Amino acid sequence: MRAPIGNFDDARPAVDCLGLLPPPVADAVRGRRGDVSVEQLIYVDTDPEIADTAVFVEHYGQELLDESANCVVVAGKRGGESTLAACVVLSSTRIDVNGVVRRQLGARKASFASMDTATGETGMEYGGITPIGLPADWPLLVDSAVVDTEWVLIGSGRRRGKLILPGKAFAGLPNAVLVEGLGVGLS
Template sequence: MDAMSDVFGTLDAVPAADRPDLLAAPVRAAIHLIPEALVAAIDPAYADTENLCAHYGVPMDASANAVIVRGTRAGVDSHACCMTLAHRRVDVNNVVRRRLNARKASFAPMDFAVEATGMEYGGINPVGLPAGWPIWVDGAVADRDWVCIGSGVRHSKLFIPVAGLLALPGVERVDDLARDVG
């Protein structure tokens, strides 16, 4: 098995451009930036990462989650998207807060994240995010060949080459952005 096929588990992935019905509108508009992207339909009941991995056999260390973080300084908010592998947690209080030059940083409220991205909760990803938002990719993600990420909706998942992710506008590799859980 090659590195790419290891990420699919039992899912059948097809070129994302061929299945726009499986992508949220902002993802659909930006998917051309990663032409190798693949998408697979899933049961939305298994959209959360742990359930997805257990049900479909997608490896946890090939599953990357995106979180939207809000930093605040002097009443002004700034936002960033942070990508980490499913078994790691973003260091919001230290690394992210400093990078945002914020006095306080926290996960953005779900309602804000959904409205600002145009994506469903549990499907938010860096493809098609608002212009100007930094996208920080943890070194553990950047070292993978391919990852499984949200598609903007809960009824599918994207499989993308990490080289394509790192080439998106506003993306920066940030080593030690996240820590292992446990």
């Protein structure tokens, strides 16, 4: 199988690679419902040593910068209460945590969750967190530009391997909220 984007040697349907995914991601792929069929979720094997965006796109194709998305765990705080959420933006942008995210969560303060919190709560590896298989009660804020992208590369839940899926699939993920302007240009 050839991946629809990028320059990958090993691309397979994600449903055929469940053993390579952490349990919450494998369970979500196995139980996939919605407008996008499970066959459209593609797993590509990648080197975990070059999982960070800048090095990754240099190796697998510069065009992936506009076809990749980052999923980041954030914590919103208000009056002693903390709410965890995930945000998905294109890799060519950054998340507006102190503006858009804070307002969306109705929080007084918002920040990136600590690595221990992000990995402990998701069951995924830091640097590979994906919106597929997140805790069921979390809000998932998705920049509308992600949904408008034909094919999007995201983490697989581990630093080794990535998932590719149609951008429109993000709108159908559990608790997804499309947010215009969630991702802002890099300075």
